[in-house]
Amino acid sequence: MTTYRCESAFVDGALSGPVDIRCADGLIRSISPAAAGPADELLPGLVLPGFADAHSHVFHRALRGRTHGDSLGVGSFWTWRETMYSLADRLTPDTFHALAVASYAEMVCAGFTAVGEFHYLHHAPGGVPYADPNAMGVAAGQAAREVGIGLTLLDVAYLTGGFGLPLNESQQRFTDGSVAGWASRVGRLPAALPVGEFAVIRAGAAIHSVRAVPVVDLPEVARFAQAAGMPLHVHLSEQTAENEAALAATGRTPTQLLDDAGALSDRTAAVHATHLTDGDITLLGAARSSVVICPTTEADLADGLPRAAELRVAGAGLTLGGDQHVITDPFAQARGLEYGERLATGTRGTFSPEVLLEAATAAGHSSIGSTSGRIAVGAPADLVAVRTGSARTAGSLGLQLMMTASAADVSVVVVGGVVQARDGVHVRLGDPGDLLGRAIRKAWTG
Numbered sequence: 001m002t003t004y005r006c007e008s009a010f011v012d013g014a015l016s017g018p019v020d021i022r023c024a025d026g027l028i029r030s031i032s033p034a035a036a037g038p039a040d041e042l043l044p045g046l047v048l049p050g051f052a053d054a055h056s057h058v059f060h061r062a063l064r065g066r067t068h069g070d071s072l073g074v075g076s077f078w079t080w081r082e083t084m085y086s087l088a089d090r091l092t093p094d095t096f097h098a099l100a101v102a103s104y105a106e107m108v109c110a111g112f113t114a115v116g117e118f119h120y121l122h123h124a125p126g127g128v129p130y131a132d133p134n135a136m137g138v139a140a141g142q143a144a145r146e147v148g149i150g151l152t153l154l155d156v157a158y159l160t161g162g163f164g165l166p167l168n169e170s171q172q173r174f175t176d177g178s179v180a181g182w183a184s185r186v187g188r189l190p191a192a193l194p195v196g197e198f199a200v201i202r203a204g205a206a207i208h209s210v211r212a213v214p215v216v217d218l219p220e221v222a223r224f225a226q227a228a229g230m231p232l233h234v235h236l237s238e239q240t241a242e243n244e245a246a247l248a249a250t251g252r253t254p255t256q257l258l259d260d261a262g263a264l265s266d267r268t269a270a271v272h273a274t275h276l277t278d279g280d281i282t283l284l285g286a287a288r289s290s291v292v293i294c295p296t297t298e299a300d301l302a303d304g305l306p307r308a309a310e311l312r313v314a315g316a317g318l319t320l321g322g323d324q325h326v327i328t329d330p331f332a333q334a335r336g337l338e339y340g341e342r343l344a345t346g347t348r349g350t351f352s353p354e355v356l357l358e359a360a361t362a363a364g365h366s367s368i369g370s371t372s373g374r375i376a377v378g379a380p381a382d383l384v385a386v387r388t389g390s391a392r393t394a395g396s397l398g399l400q401l402m403m404t405a406s407a408a409d410v411s412v413v414v415v416g417g418v419v420q421a422r423d424g425v426h427v428r429l430g431d432p433g434d435l436l437g438r439a440i441r442k443a444w445t446g
Contacts, residue, residue: 001029002417004383005039009047010357011375015398021047023381023417026198031377041419043385043412045393046401048357049373050113050382050415051330052364055233055271055292055321057118058140059096061103061436062087062443064326077239077301084324085170087443089125093139095443096121100143102435103325107149109421109432110328110407113382114150114199116292116321116368118206118233118271120158120174122185127172133185134192141193141201147429148420150199150382152368154206154233155189157182157221162211163249174208179217183224198416199380202369207234207263210254211242218261231267231369233292234258237280238272238303255280264289269367271321274298274306281307285314290367295336297323305344308337309351318355319364329407334360338403353399360402381417386410 004021011019011031018034067083091099107115121136123129132138137153144151158174159182161167167175176182189203205225207213213221225232237243237254246254255276258264264287271292273284284291291311298304301324312318320333334356341350351359362373372380386401387393387409396404413421425431 002041003039004041004043004047004414005034006043006047006385007045009375010049010399013374021375021381021383023414026381026416028375028377028379028381031375041412043383045386045388045409045411047375048111048384048386049361049375050380050384050413051111051360052319052368052370052373053107053112053115053322053330054269054290054319054364054367055118055294055323056115057324058100058103059087059091059121059443060084060324061106062099062440063324077303078241080301088121088173089170090446091121091443092446093130093135095439095446096136097139097143098439099443100140101146101429102432102439104143104147104149105426105429105435106328106432107322108147108413108415109410109424109426111330111384111386111410111413112149113384113413113415114152114365114368114370114372115144116152116154116204116233118154118156120156120208122176123173125173126169127175132192134189137189138192138194144201145194145196147426148198148415148418150196150370150372150415151201152204152231152370153189153193153202154204154231154368155182155186156206156208157217158208158212159217160212160214163245179213179220179224183220186224187228198418198420199372199382200370204231204233204369206232209235209242210246210257215250215257215261218257218263222261222263225267226265231269231367232263232265233269233271234263236270236273237275240275243275253277253280255283259283259287269319272298272303272306273311274304276307281310281314281316284311284316288315288317290317290319290363292319292321292367293337293340294321294323295333295340296327299336300324300326305340307344308341309345317363317367318359319367320360330360331402331405331407334402353402356402357399381414383412383414384410385412
C-alpha cells in the first residue's frame with residue numbers, strides 16, 4: 001500500500017481539503033482526510049485525475065516545427081499531408097518505436113496517463129507486410145509499456161485513396177487490401193500486444209474516414225468492432241472537401257454514411273466532426289457517440305471550429321485529443337475547447353472548468369475503453385499533481401486552474417499507483433527532450 005498525501009484533490013467530483021489517497025495493485029483503495037503521521041509521497045498543489053489523449057498519431061510528433069515555413073500563404077491540410085507522407089515513408093519498426101517512447105514520455109510528463117493511438121502505419125513501404133504483420137502496432141505497445149502509459153491501439157482500416165480512387169504510393173503501407181485482411185490481422189492484435197506493467201494496453205478499431213473505406217465495407221468494420229467489444233473511432237468531416245466528395249459520390253454526408261452502416265453507437269468516437277449539418281449533429285447525439293475535438297491541431301491545420309456546444313446539447317460526449325502533437329499539454333487542449341466556442345459564438349463560459357476537466361479526463365478515458373479519469377475508491381490510481389503557486393497559476397480559484405495552468409505546472413504524475421514523472425522528467429527514462437531529439441533525428445534520417 002502506498003499513501004499519497006494531497007494538499008487538495010478533485011475527489012468524487014468535488015474539491016477536497018488535504019486527503020490521503022492509498023493505492024495498491026494499481027487501484028485507489030481508500031481516500032480519507034490527511035492523517036497526522038508520515039506519508040509515502042507528498043503531492044503538492046491540486047491533484048487531478050490522470051488526463052487522456054483520445055486521439056494521437058504519435059509519429060506526427062516528428063513534424064512539430066517543420067511544417068510551417070514552406071506553406072505560408074498557400075498551405076492547407078492537403079499540403080501538410082504531403083510532408084506527413086514523406087515522414088511515414090521513412091519509418092521502420094525501430095525508429096517508430098523510439099519516436100513513440102519519446103513522445104509517450106513527453107505525454108506522461110505533461111499529465112497524460114492514457115492515450116488512444118489512431119494507428120494506420122501498418123506495413124513496410126509499398127505495403128509489404130513485416131514478418132510479424134502487427135510489428136508496428138506491437139512497437140507502439142512496447143513503447144507504452146516502457147513509458148508506463150495506458151494505451152488503446154485503435155487499429156485503422158484503410159482501403160482506398162478516396163471515393164472510387166486508388167491508394168497512392170505512400171498509402172500502400174496503410175492498407176490490408178480488404179476488410180477481411182484487416183480483420184484477420186486485427187483479430188491477432190490483442191494477443192500480440194504486451195501486458196502493461198503500470199496501465200492497461202488494449203486493442204481497438206478505427207475507420208480512417210468514409211473516403212478511405214468503401215461504403216459497402218463500412219458495416220463489416222462496424223460489426224467486427226462490436227463483436228470484439230472494441231471502441232470504434234473514425235475521422236469525420238474534418239475538411240469540407242470530404243463532405244463534398246461524400247455527397248457527390250453517395251448523396252449522403254459522412255455522418256449519414258456511418259449511421260446507415262450501423263457504425264454509430266455509444267462506443268463510437270467521431271474525431272474532429274468539424275463541418276457537420278444539423279442532421280449530422282442529431283445523429284451523433286441520438287447515438288450518444290463521443291466527439292474527439294483536437295483544438296491545437298484543428299487550429300494548426302486551419303480546419304475550422306466545430307459546433308461543440310450544439311453537439312453536447314444533442315447528447316454527444318465531448319472529449320479531447322492531441323492528434324499531431326503540435327503541442328503536448330492537456331490544459332491547452334481543454335482551454336482550446338472553450339476558446340473555440342468563444343470565437344465561434346461570441347459567448348464566454350459555455351464550458352465550465354468542471355466540464356473541461358470531464359472532457360480531458362473521464363470522458364476521454366471512456367471513449368478509448370479506459371476506466372480511469374476519476375479519483376474515487378476502486379478507480380485506477382492515476383493522479384496528477386499541479387502547482388497552484390506558479391507564475392501562471394498563482395491566484396487561480398479552484399478548478400479555474402484549468403484556464404491558467406500548463407504542462408509546465410505538472411509536478412508529479414502517478415500511473416497505476418506508481419510515480420512515473422517528476423517536474424517534467426520521466427523517472428526511468430529521463431528528460432523527454434533528449435529522447436525526442438534523438439528519436440526525431442533518426443526518424444528523418446534512418
